[in-house]
Amino acid sequence: MEFFSPTDLLGSSPILALGLFSLIALLVNAFLKNSAGMVFYVSAVGIFVAIGCSIYTFPMNATAFSDMLLVGGYASFFSVLFLVIALFSMFIAKPYLEREQYHYGEYYVLILLATIGMVMLASSADLITAFLGIEMMSVSFYVLAGYFRGKLSSNESALKYFLLGAFATGFLLYGIALIYGTTGTTNLLRIVTMYPQPFNDPLHIIGWGLILIGFGFKVAAVPFHMWVPDVYEGAPTPVTAFMSTGGKAAAFSVFLMTFSVPMSMRDERLMTVLAVLAAASMLLGNWFGLSQTNLKRMLAYSSIAHAGYMIIGIASATPMGQQGIAFYLVSYALTNLGAFGIIAMMEKENGGNLNYEDYAGLGKRKPALAALLAMFMFSLTGIPPFAGFIGKYYLFASAVQSHMTWLAIFGVITSLFSTYYYLRIIVYMYFKEATNHEEIKLPGLTFATVILCGAGIVLFGIVPSLIFDLMKSIF
Amino acid sequence: MQSYIPIFLMIGVSAFLGIVFLVLQRFLGPHRPNPEKLSTYESGMPPVKSARERFSVKYYMVAVLFILFDIEVIFLYPWAVNFRALGLFGYVEMILFILILLVGYLYILKKGALQWD
Amino acid sequence: MNMYEIIFYFFAFITVASASVVVFSRNIIYAAFSLLFTFFGVAGIYVLLNADFLAITQLLIYVGGILVLLLFGVMLTTNTVNIDIKSGSMNVLAAASVVAALAGLLGGVFWTSDWFVSKQMGELPAQTTSKEIGTALITTHVLPFEIASVILLVAIVGAAMMARREGIKSQIPSSK
Numbered sequence: 066m067e068f069f070s071p072t073d074l075l076g077s078s079p080i081l082a083l084g085l086f087s088l089i090a091l092l093v094n095a096f097l098k099n100s101a102g103m104v105f106y107v108s109a110v111g112i113f114v115a116i117g118c119s120i121y122t123f124p125m126n127a128t129a130f131s132d133m134l135l136v137g138g139y140a141s142f143f144s145v146l147f148l149v150i151a152l153f154s155m156f157i158a159k160p161y162l163e164r165e166q167y168h169y170g171e172y173y174v175l176i177l178l179a180t181i182g183m184v185m186l187a188s189s190a191d192l193i194t195a196f197l198g199i200e201m202m203s204v205s206f207y208v209l210a211g212y213f214r215g216k217l218s219s220n221e222s223a224l225k226y227f228l229l230g231a232f233a234t235g236f237l238l239y240g241i242a243l244i245y246g247t248t249g250t251t252n253l254l255r256i257v258t259m260y261p262q263p264f265n266d267p268l269h270i271i272g273w274g275l276i277l278i279g280f281g282f283k284v285a286a287v288p289f290h291m292w293v294p295d296v297y298e299g300a301p302t303p304v305t306a307f308m309s310t311g312g313k314a315a316a317f318s319v320f321l322m323t324f325s326v327p328m329s330m331r332d333e334r335l336m337t338v339l340a341v342l343a344a345a346s347m348l349l350g351n352w353f354g355l356s357q358t359n360l361k362r363m364l365a366y367s368s369i370a371h372a373g374y375m376i377i378g379i380a381s382a383t384p385m386g387q388q389g390i391a392f393y394l395v396s397y398a399l400t401n402l403g404a405f406g407i408i409a410m411m412e413k414e415n416g417g418n419l420n421y422e423d424y425a426g427l428g429k430r431k432p433a434l435a436a437l438l439a440m441f442m443f444s445l446t447g448i449p450p451f452a453g454f455i456g457k458y459y460l461f462a463s464a465v466q467s468h469m470t471w472l473a474i475f476g477v478i479t480s481l482f483s484t485y486y487y488l489r490i491i492v493y494m495y496f497k498e499a500t501n502h503e504e505i506k507l508p509g510l511t512f513a514t515v516i517l518c519g520a521g522i523v524l525f526g527i528v529p530s531l532i533f534d535l536m537k538s539i540f
Numbered sequence: 541m542q543s544y545i546p547i548f549l550m551i552g553v554s555a556f557l558g559i560v561f562l563v564l565q566r567f568l569g570p571h572r573p574n575p576e577k578l579s580t581y582e583s584g585m586p587p588v589k590s591a592r593e594r595f596s597v598k599y600y601m602v603a604v605l606f607i608l609f610d611i612e613v614i615f616l617y618p619w620a621v622n623f624r625a626l627g628l629f630g631y632v633e634m635i636l637f638i639l640i641l642l643v644g645y646l647y648i649l650k651k652g653a654l655q656w657d
Numbered sequence: 658m659n660m661y662e663i664i665f666y667f668f669a670f671i672t673v674a675s676a677s678v679v680v681f682s683r684n685i686i687y688a689a690f691s692l693l694f695t696f697f698g699v700a701g702i703y704v705l706l707n708a709d710f711l712a713i714t715q716l717l718i719y720v721g722g723i724l725v726l727l728l729f730g731v732m733l734t735t736n737t738v739n740i741d742i743k744s745g746s747m748n749v750l751a752a753a754s755v756v757a758a759l760a761g762l763l764g765g766v767f768w769t770s771d772w773f774v775s776k777q778m779g780e781l782p783a784q785t786t787s788k789e790i791g792t793a794l795i796t797t798h799v800l801p802f803e804i805a806s807v808i809l810l811v812a813i814v815g816a817a818m819m820a821r822r823e824g825i826k827s828q829i830p831s832s833k
Binding site: 077080084091129130131133134169171174175178181185193194197200201204205207208211212214247266267268269271 | 808815
């Protein structure tokens with residue numbers, strides 16, 4: 066019987082740090098009255114410590130806990146991304162929850178716990194850890210989506226998300242069981258080595274198919290996207306910001322890692338399935354996005370479409386595609402956090418001020434806010450010099466590289482659709498007269514976060530090598 | 541499989557007895573109903589209103605917490621079976637496992653989730 | 658047909674028969690109680706597969722816990738806003754075709770695949786699996802083991818948050 070090796074402890078240090086601080090935060094919340102503010106600081110410190118641990122382990126390239134956990138490189142890169150997302154979404158949440166008078170410490174505890182799940186997902190080298198990570202993240206999300214317990218829309222959001230999410234997890238688990246049944250192991254590294262060549266075992270194929278359904282649900286790809294609009298619209302805005310960025314990024318990190326196993330053979334059938342999934346998501350996401358009037362719903366459909374763009378990177382199965390996904394996730398996370406941050410500031414009680422018309426004349430009323438929102442919309446559309454453009458360029462290029470030019474062309478055409486609804490908000494902000502003259506309060510913390518997000522997408526849009534240099538050592 | 545024979549026997553005997561008693565009382569027992577006997581509480585208070593009422597959410601809380609700690613106990617079982625072989629390391633691990641849940645327990649205790657009023 | 662197979666078909670019959678009651682019963686309470694036998698039958702099959710620990714878990718958690726929660730769930734929701742909880746049949750044709758396709762797929766896979774069959778199948782288990790599981794949980798699978806406790810913690814916090822009355826500003830009309 067041996068105690069942990071140093072690699073085990075170092076490798077799991079971000080998880081350990083987050084776990085420790087979430088326990089402390091929970092105790093603070095339980096034993097001190099009116100401690101929501103203090104829980105916020107404890108959680109923020111926990112996230113900073115975890116970021117430190119992740120950065121420290123970045124140069125390592127190992128596995129921990131008998132090949133259950135990846136250490137360094139891939140895991141560290143994504144962990145830092147999730148941790149930053151969690152931090153930013155907490156910054157957006159604090160003023161929002163205080164305004165809505167729903168400021169409780171549990172919110173931050175649940176964010177920390179969800180982040181543990183995300184970090185597990187990025188580090189999982191085993192289907193068991195992947196499953197536990199997904200569960201931990203999802204259960205926290207179900208609760209967070211229903212955080213406004215008194216609001217019907219929030220309850221609806223939580224219930225829909227929970228029922229469909231639990232169903233999707235069932236598919237994932239069934240798939241994992243079949244993979245285990247055919248290979249005798251759940252470890253990705255071992256499945257790769259004992260992979261039947263070429264894989265024609267029907268049980269094995271169905272296993273991967275079921276896992277694909279589970280992941281497809283978590284990343285919100287068509288045809289597993291039905292939950293997205295209602296859940297995103299009904300959940301409290303800072304929670305939507307966190308789910309749509311952190312949840313998606315975490316799901317993609319595990320999707321990419323897990324599917325690197327069957328894709329290592331560059332199996333034509335699987336590539337086609339993924340390509341069709343990507344094409345359907347891009348088409349339907351953008352198509353339904355056109356007719357939305359509510360900004361949160363519009364961003365929900367946009368999130369489906371962006372899942373489609375990122376699946377291109379998995380379908381192409383090239384290092385360029387994988388780097389493209391990683392870069393795209395960074396840019397998408399910053400852009401969406403920024404956009405939701407602005408929505409959170411604009412929102413009035415009981416879900417008011419969420420429609421396009423409410424943003425009319427914002428260019429004159431709050432020029433800085435309007436300029437930032439315009440930047441985020443440009444980045445989502447994929448217009449240079451913002452980060453969204455570089456990400457899309459890499460993903461489409463990877464499709465061409467893998468002889469799927471049709472997919473790249475399809476992506477470009479559907480991006481053109483999306484221009485309409487992304488730029489429509491800009492038209493409202495700058496070319497329509499304001500109808501609503503209520504004062505808009507800009508809480509410092511949220512506004513600073515939004516500015517940071519804006520700075521991020523400009524910086525990474527102009528100097529993408531900042532991220533691509535890091536990724537050369539990962540992929 | 542051998543070790544399960546008593547369990548199967550037990551299941552068989554209990555199922556058999558249950559069926560036998562149900563059948564026997566049908567044939568042996570006297571059957572003379574009257575309104576008093578057929579009322580819900582034969583020798584209790586007359587019921588005031590329908591029993592089909594919405595239950596308090598407090599029951600749900602208790603049931604959920606019961607399941608969660610039930611699962612905790614399930615995890616204890618395989619560890620307890622070879623407690624000696626797993627040694628100090630296993631002990632420390634299990635303490636850690638329980639401590640995490642203890643924090644959860646303290647939380648619900650302080651938040652008053654277990655208080656009935 | 659040996660003893661092993663007879664017992665297997667006995668449990669399989671209980672599972673399938675009671676599961677169809679769950680699906681087809683129009684009364685949700687009957688469905689919930691029928692689920693008891695489904696869980697029980699599955700536990701029996703676990704025993705036959707030499708997964709005794711799993712069988713115990715199935716009995717303790719599903720029969721002892723989940724089912725109680727399910728019944729509480731029914732009691733918590735019935736007659737709140739005068740909605741009868743009944744399971745009717747809708748979209749029979751669409752559902753039947755999906756089920757047929759799925760059954761065809763699973764059946765086809767069942768016949769054509771190379772099963773990774775354990776050598777000890779259908780024989781006496783050398784010893785109970787609890788010991789091996791205990792060892793695995795503390796050694797190779799220690800990380801999932803500890804994480805499982807954190808997931809339980811999430812569930813505790815979530816349940817307490819959802820069901821707590823303090824500080825609720827309700828839009829939802831109360832029942833009476």
